Amino acid sequence: MRTVALVAAITFVIDQLTKWLVVHVMSLDTRLAIDVWPPFVNFRMAWNDGINFGLLGSGDEAAKWILISVALGIVLFVLVWLRRDPPGWPGLVAGGLLIGGALGNVVDRLLYGAVADFLNMSCCGIDNPFAFNVADIAIFAGALGLVLLPGRKPGKKGS
Template identity: 65%
Template structure:
């Protein structure tokens, strides 16, 4: 349980600190873009009013609070499930997902949209999308929950750990 809360708190803090440093102190919200290590790493300000990649985007109040409620609901469900079923890596994955989701919820409450600013391109591909630390944590947490949950394949009457069922 401690792993989950420490991971969630660490992700949340890292997300909010990076957003404050880049968006507020470096004034990315007004500058629009800052080349950090072109073309690999750049800061490009993007206010995301929707879900991933701006899908369902719109700056409506109903959508904003619906997305906040959905993020909080999913976070609560993952927390409850992980505390009842999870161990080790599952708790870390759940912490990543919850910390990232709460970081983006705070953005929606404070700014009305999620502050995305990281932009990475490589190898002649110009990536038009921006993201943030919370987005990375949510993605890694979701992948971790998929990879680390369950008892594994069942063969010959044995569970994933080789014990008889």
């Protein structure tokens, strides 16, 4: 479980550091857009008070607390799951990514009332209107890793 805690802590710090740099140091919250490497990588400020792609966003205070509760519930579920059926080192890393990303987005909701999304990527004539953040990447990679890296198989001892 040390691996999970370490990866979660590193993911959380990187997520919060990138948000702080982009939103506050680079003033993306007032500039709203910074072209980094157009059209491939751009910063576009988006305050997401819902789930992925702003779904279920209402700006309602109760919705914020429900989403925080759901995220913390998922973190607790993943921790219990990893403890009961440790998946090996790659799976523990995946669990840490998911947990660190989820906690990063929870902190955003507590600090700002919404998740700070800023990464925008487009390519090949497709103009992507959506933004995301480091926590979103970690959550996606962690969930994918947990699905693809199952726990240990029950085996016979002493055979």
